Amino acid sequence: MNIELSKGTSIKIPSIMKRTLANSILLTALLFAFNIICAQKKTSSTPEERANRLTEWMKTNLQLNDDQVTQVQNINLKYANKTQALQTQSMSRKEKLQTLKGNDKAKDAELKNIFTTDQYNAYQAKKDEIRKQMKEKMREKKTHGKMT
Numbered sequence: 001m002n003i004e005l006s007k008g009t010s011i012k013i014p015s016i017m018k019r020t021l022a023n024s025i026l027l028t029a030l031l032f033a034f035n036i037i038c039a040q041k042k043t044s045s046t047p048e049e050r051a052n053r054l055t056e057w058m059k060t061n062l063q064l065n066d067d068q069v070t071q072v073q074n075i076n077l078k079y080a081n082k083t084q085a086l087q088t089q090s091m092s093r094k095e096k097l098q099t100l101k102g103n104d105k106a107k108d109a110e111l112k113n114i115f116t117t118d119q120y121n122a123y124q125a126k127k128d129e130i131r132k133q134m135k136e137k138m139r140e141k142k143t144h145g146k147m148t
Helices: 015-043 047-061 066-088 093-114 117-147
Strands: 002-006 009-012
Touching: 047 066, 047 117, 066 093, 093 117
Parallel strands: none
Antiparallel strands: 002 009
8 A cells, every 4th residue: 555645755554554544444444333322321221221220220139028019119310200200400500419419318217117137238338339330420520631
């Protein structure tokens, strides 16, 4: 493969560079496609789907009985709808965060009335674990952002 730099001047690109260039272009295209797919998955989740996934997790991991499952499903759907509505509101980020925290406390209070003590403690432990993971991811994101 030859690349023309100016009239009458060209350079020959070795085959290894051709393969490297082709692989780089392919990798870039795959990463781009992957990012689009991930973004679509995140945005395509409805409040009902999120509530169902959370209720299913709770049913399995907290050993909820049938009556609890029905009540928890209603609560999870209620707060998933509130979160969805909040995303479309024109509030500051700080206001949205405060509203989310308030909703989380209200949801926990409702769940506490349904769960046994052991179930509620297990639920809170899992929430704390997820919160720690999210904080760690945010720290990593900030650290990597400063480096680049």
